[in-house]
Structures are given as structure tokens and as C-alpha cells.
Amino acid sequence: xxGGPGAGGPGAGDAAAAPIVVDGALAGVLVAFAAPVRAAxxxxxxxxxxxxxxQLALGELDASRTALAEAELRALRxxxxxxxxxxxxxxxxxxxxxxxxxxxxxxxxxxxxTRYSFRRQGEFTxxxxxxxxxxxxxxxxxxxxxxxxAVTLRIAPETLSTVIPxxxxxxxxxxxxxxxxxxxxxxxxxxxEARDDATHTEITVEDDxxxxxxxxxxxxxxxxxxxxxxGIRNVDTRLRQLYGPGGGLVVETNTGAGTLVRMRIPxxxxxxxxxTAGAGA
Numbered sequence: 001x002x003g004g005p006g007a008g009g010p011g012a013g014d015a016a017a018a019p020i021v022v023d024g025a026l027a028g029v030l031v032a033f034a035a036p037v038r039a040a041x042x043x044x045x046x047x048x049x050x051x052x053x054x055q056l057a058l059g060e061l062d063a064s065r066t067a068l069a070e071a072e073l074r075a076l077r078x079x080x081x082x083x084x085x086x087x088x089x090x091x092x093x094x095x096x097x098x099x100x101x102x103x104x105x106x107x108x109x110x111x112x113x114t115r116y117s118f119r120r121q122g123e124f125t126x127x128x129x130x131x132x133x134x135x136x137x138x139x140x141x142x143x144x145x146x147x148x149x150a151v152t153l154r155i156a157p158e159t160l161s162t163v164i165p166x167x168x169x170x171x172x173x174x175x176x177x178x179x180x181x182x183x184x185x186x187x188x189x190x191x192x193e194a195r196d197d198a199t200h201t202e203i204t205v206e207d208d209x210x211x212x213x214x215x216x217x218x219x220x221x222x223x224x225x226x227x228x229x230x231g232i233r234n235v236d237t238r239l240r241q242l243y244g245p246g247g248g249l250v251v252e253t254n255t256g257a258g259t260l261v262r263m264r265i266p267x268x269x270x271x272x273x274x275x276t277a278g279a280g281a
Contacts, residue, residue, distance in 0.1 A: 014037065016034070016045045017030065018042075018046040019049060030052060032044075088140045089110075110140060130170055131153075131160075131169070133170055134170050138151050141177050148186065150189040151192070154195075159196055163265075165235075168263065171231030173205055176205055180210060180211070181210075188208045190207050191207075199268075200267060201267060203262070206259070208258040210256065210258075211254050211258050221233055221251075243265075247264070249262065
């Protein structure tokens with residue numbers, strides 16, 4: 001017999017079939033049985049097969065996005081590990097004999113920080129949870145810097161429940177300490193603020209450290225090369241993927257003038273609200 005849905009040998013009049021093709025590959029065949037098979041059924045089967053192909057393609061796209069998000073979080077966690085963990089453990093060791101109580105407090109802070117940073121569940125968290133981890137991180141850094149590290153927080157209470165991407169503020173704070181304050185002998189200050197407007201929660205992290213050349217920053221945010229500031233580039237990429245091209249970080253800096261990093265998180269993101277459920281360690 002001739003080609004096309006429903007065509008074939010004996011019994012072809014009892015069924016109509018259409019291929020389900022995804023990205024040029026055969027994913028399956030849709031078959032509808034009827035007596036008799038009419039042209040309208042053949043067209044309907046072809047249309048439903050196209051719809052199934054589109055749904056399969058969307059499912060594969062969602063899976064690839066999830067895999068990408070997980071890969072980006074793994075990259076952030078890898079960036080946390082060597083430099084900070086070495087410094088934190090060295091600081092804890094320095095207090096073991098001189099101030100055992102302080103060493104014990106720092107061990108607990110270190111445990112809280114690592115438990116949060118390496119948790120397995122949830123691509124999103126709340127600002128309150130992220131700030132708790134940042135507190136642990138800064139306490140550990142204070143054990144090294146002493147009075148040379150000043151921290152100011154201005155957090156509007158209504159922002160604490162804002163749903164934010166997991167590990168989005170913490171890498172910015174770490175970047176401020178590691179690349180803004182640590183290179184200078186005098187240390188410096190970090191200011192973290194969060195406030196709501198009509199549609200967004202605005203979060204800013206500012207340091208008064210060494211800063212950097214704006215052109216160098218622009219090149220850094222537009223390259224995939226590994227190296228310094230990979231955390232801030234990773235956060236910028238994730239925000240743009242989630243909230244569109246205008247949803248990335250805004251960075252104000254100059255050599256010797258410190259750095260201010262701003263992110264704006266939409267207040268209405270119901271698709272992510274459930275992602276924070278059960279996202280603890």
C-alpha cells in the first residue's frame with residue numbers, strides 16, 4: 001500500500017499511526033484504532049503525535065536545565081573548599097591551647113557553614129537561611145582578621161522570608177573578604193543590606209577594600225575561564241538564567257574605591273516556593 005499514517009497491509013483500515021519525532025530522532029509511534037479510519041482521524045493522530053513530541057522536548061529541556069543548575073552549584077562548592085577551609089581550620093587550631101572555649105565555638109560555626117554549603121536538597125533557600133550561613137562564615141573570618149574586619153547588617157525583617165537562589169549572597173560576601181579586604185593589610189568593612197520595594201527584594205553587599213578596574217570586571221563577568229572571582233561570575237550567570245537578562249548582578253567598583261554588588265530578586269516567584277521545603281541538611 002501507499003505511505004502515510006494509516007497506510008499499510010492487511011488491517012490498515014482499522015488503525016491510524018504517526019511517528020513521534022524529537023530532534024530528528026524517532027521517539028515512538030502513536031497508534032489510534034477505529035473502524036472505519038477516516039481522514040479526520042489521521043490528521044488528529046498526526047497532531048497529537050506532534051504535541052507528544054513537543055512535550056518530550058520540553059521535558060528534556062527541563063532536565064538539562066536542572067543538570068546545569070546542579071553543575072553550577074558543584075562549581076561554587078568546589079570554589080569554597082580549599083582556600084577558606086584551610087584558613088578556617090588554621091584559625092581554629094590557633095585557639096585550641098590559648099582559648100579552648102573560643103575554639104569550640106568556631107568548630108560549631110564551621111560545622112554549620114559546611115552543613116549548609118554542602119547540603120544536597122533544594123536549588124532555592126530563604127534569605128534568612130543564607131544569612132545564618134554568612135554569619136558562620138564571617139565569625140570564622142573574624143577569628144583571622146580580629147578587629148580589622150567590621151561587619152554591618154541592615155536587613156528589613158520583611159525580607160527574611162524572600163526566596164533566593166541557594167548560595168547566591170554567600171559567594172558575594174566571600175568575594176568581598178577574599179578579594180576586597182584580604183589583599184590590604186588594614187582589613188576593612190563589609191555592609192550587607194536588604195530591603196523590599198513594590199516588586200523586588202534588593203540585596204546589596206558592599207566593601208571598602210581594594211576594588212578593581214571596571215574594564216577588568218566587565219571582562220571577568222563575560223568569560224568562562226577559571227580563576228579569581230569565579231563565584232561572583234557563577235552567581236551572575238544563575239540569576240540571568242532564572243530572571244532574564246536584566247536579572248543579573250549590578251557591580252559598582254573602581255581601583256582603591258571598594259566594591260558594591262547588588263541583586264534584585266522578584267518577590268513573586270511561586271514556582272520556586274516549594275523548592276525550599278525540606279531543603280535543610
